[in-house]
Amino acid sequence: MxxxxxxxxxxxxALPSFAQSKKQKTGDPLAGIDTLLNRILKDQQVAGFAVAxxxxxxxxxxxxxxxxxxxxxxxxxxxxxxxxxxxxxxxxxxxxxxxxxxxxxxxxxxxxxxxxxxxxxxxxxxxxxxxxxxxxxxxxxxxxxxxxxxxxxxxxxxxxxxxxxxxxxxxxxxxxxxxxxxxxxxxxxxxxxxxxxxxxxxxxxxxxxxxxxxxxxxxxxxxxxxxxxxxxxxxxxxxxxxxxxxxxxxxxxxxxxxxxxxxxxxxxxxxxxxxxxxxxxxxxxxxxxxxxxxxxxxxxxxxxxxxxxxxxxxxxxxxxxxxxxxxxxxxxxxxxxxxxxxxxxxxxxxxxxxxxxxxxSQVPTVVRNSIVDRLLNLKTIDWNGEAIAKTRAGMQVNNGAKSAPVLNTKPSHPLKDYVGSFENPAYGIIKITFEKNDLYTVLSDEKVVLKHMHYDVFDPKSIDKNGVVDTAQSNLMFNFSSGIDGKIQGVGIFLDGSDKPVMFDFKPETKILSLKELQKYAGEYALGQAMVKIYIKGNTLMVYVPGQPEYETIVTEPDTFSLKALKGYSVKFNVDAGKRVNSVSFIQPNGVFKAVKQK
Known part of the structure; x- marks a missing residue:
């Protein structure tokens, strides 16, 4: 990372400033500038730079x-x-x-x-x-x-x-x-x-x-x-x-x-x-x-x-x-x-x-200001020294900004349960895989390993060409969350300086069932006094509850479909030993409700 x-x-x-030195001598305004720029090169630990x-x-x-x-x-x-x-x-x-x-x-x-x-x-x-x-x-x-x-x-x-x-x-x-x-x-x-x-x-x-x-x-x-x-x-x-x-x-x-x-x-x-x-x-x-x-x-x-x-x-x-x-x-x-x-x-x-x-780097601004001061015959400022002071101050702040892990905790699920795709439409899709007892993902074309920090929080870490994992703590902690059914439903990541995590929702793999496979789920189901209709429209299984709009579904697991328009809502069909559907369970945030098939 x-x-x-x-x-x-x-x-x-933008660079802070502290003190001014004496006004430079007249003559060639850039006399001695190479000496200063070479000192900046050394003091700022920069490999190189070019100026015109x-x-x-x-x-x-x-x-x-x-x-x-x-x-x-x-x-x-x-x-x-x-x-x-x-x-x-x-x-x-x-x-x-x-x-x-x-x-x-x-x-x-x-x-x-x-x-x-x-x-x-x-x-x-x-x-x-x-x-x-x-x-x-x-x-x-x-x-x-x-x-x-x-x-x-x-x-x-x-x-x-x-x-x-x-x-x-x-x-x-x-x-x-x-x-x-x-x-x-x-x-x-x-x-x-x-x-x-x-x-x-x-x-x-x-x-x-x-x-x-x-x-x-x-x-x-x-x-x-x-x-x-x-x-x-x-x-x-x-x-x-x-x-x-x-x-x-x-x-x-x-x-x-x-x-x-x-x-x-x-x-x-x-x-x-x-x-x-x-x-x-x-x-x-x-x-x-x-x-x-x-x-x-x-x-x-x-x-x-x-x-x-x-x-x-x-x-x-x-x-x-x-x-x-x-x-x-x-x-x-x-x-x-x-x-x-x-x-x-x-x-x-x-x-x-x-x-x-x-x-x-601060180098471009340091060099620019140093040259402008001389060309305009201004009192020179030690921009290089100020940049060094700023870097040191920043290092002290960063060294104290890391979070300490909570000891003796473990993930709430086996690692394989965190595998899948998670989506936020303003950002994109995070795909998490499980390999060799670790979770991995790809961020910005870089493969990283998610190392457990505490509870359901994982720290994404870089891996060098020799397979060595970076030990430094990153700023992009992955905080997984579960739904009412206990399954992983999303991951929150703090991005772009926000004080709230950006949420990526679990994106079920799209599975395609044949019309023949879908047909066994179609029918009318008694849910209390209401009669729920489940039918096929095109190649999609639809759910209609009286007084509500029709809901398009996406198959996520065997005999289980998510309602595409409603986060956290799904239907799970109950199948008997003869592979006949006899009821359906409506799984939603306020509970699980069973409806018995009528015809």
Missing amino acids: KRILNVFLLCLI VVKGDQVIYSKGFGYRDLENKKPVTPNTLFAIGSSSKAFTGSLLGLLRKEGKLTFEDKAVSLLPQLHFYNEEMNSQIILRDLMAHRTGLSRYDFSWLLFNTSNRDSIIARVKYMKPSAAVREKWFYNNFMYLAQGMIVERLTGKTWEQNIKEKFFIPLEMNRSNTDIKVFKQDSDASLPYTVAKGSEIKKVDYYNINGMGPAGSINSSANDMANWLKVWVSGGFFKKKEILSTDYVREAASSQMVMSADLPAAHDDVFLANYGLGWMIGSYRGHYMVEHGGNINGFSANVAFLPSDQLGIVVLSNQNG
Whole structure:
């Protein structure tokens, strides 16, 4: 589970601040910067990173530090490929800007009208949410990131269908919530209106005209590149450890671009110039200004440790803040083993990109701020020292956050009883298997073992290539629950920072019986004064209780059928020695009721 739990998804890393040093000397503003960046490389235990700085239409600094492959000592270069995560969002939003210029849409169009596959939790949301709401994260839907992280698929229609089951945390435009599904929806709108994939559009509209020849959106192409970085994380406080690549698959429009510092410098030139690259318009100036302007307040962000760093707003694929008296537009990006930050200061004609191969890293922000301070001739701040202090504080908090197991307890059922599929429509299906006296499942393409913690609580743990089980406690405890019949009926998992577990209901295996097999159950059954009818409709056994709707059933066990529309309700037919049905038991939360067959 480490690979999954170490993901700090596609978010901005904000750094605290404590003290300022003396104002730097005049002259070359980047004199001695290599020494500082090498110190950051060492102090932050990062394998490597690459930096590029744009001033106007020129790249004034471009360099790699450390290693893209630590074990084989292969160095990072300005052309080394890194996953840029959510820094991809500005690309996706820009495709919509191009479509608006062509007259194919407006940002005030209803989102569900632009994408028929998209449905929100209720009709009020369907009628209110416009395209601009998707772009500025103001739909009222919180992240639901584990829905795509743990239940990944390349099928975009399948992923976007989950949105219908996502309960809003606030009213539309009431509160800012980061939600990657909304950028998937934008990518799908692009596909629908252009007849080409999001990936094709990114290549044709940006990579080719911007001469971003190293960039791609394909994890396989990325991994096979001769100058691609491996992904890393920091384990046990100081150990640089290689992790697996993560294939974003269907969620690509939210963050699947892989690029280099030099390529991203060309992207920054567009934004610094107001939409141009080598005097050719790539984006309209109107869109650049709009995307880099506040569309939604992210949070109350008053001056804190530094009185000249404040403001947290969101534009269209960009975050906006006030950095030490200067207007800064930026976006972080994090995905397994990689962290990035892409930023520009429009009034200063300055752009900076930092790409690193460290998971959930502070390095991109530390490096960015350190360079900006020097280029703008500001009093330098020890951002590196502050990041170290933050890491140490975080380690102390995490070390005290684990739950202690309750001793001398055991599961309420034999382990085989926990086997099966469990479903939540907003997330997906968890399939649990029993092998070699242990329970297993697959999360985010990783096979994990469920180790008993206490009672019906199990801890999912990673298994390395040698079969060694990780001993660290995870944050995704599986808490199984039983129904009135004593059988396992669901599992609760704490996901996406919720204070309540997300429930996955037991999903019976669908069994198909022939019409001849179903026929023996059909008939009329006396339930008190009521006559219950059980009959066949098509290939399905139906149950009708007077005064109620007809119920479709699903066969789950021999002679047992669940009522599809009612959780916890089932019918079990009682069969005599001659294999004739003589009665049926209605099993429901308030008891078991027997009905005798009449004919």
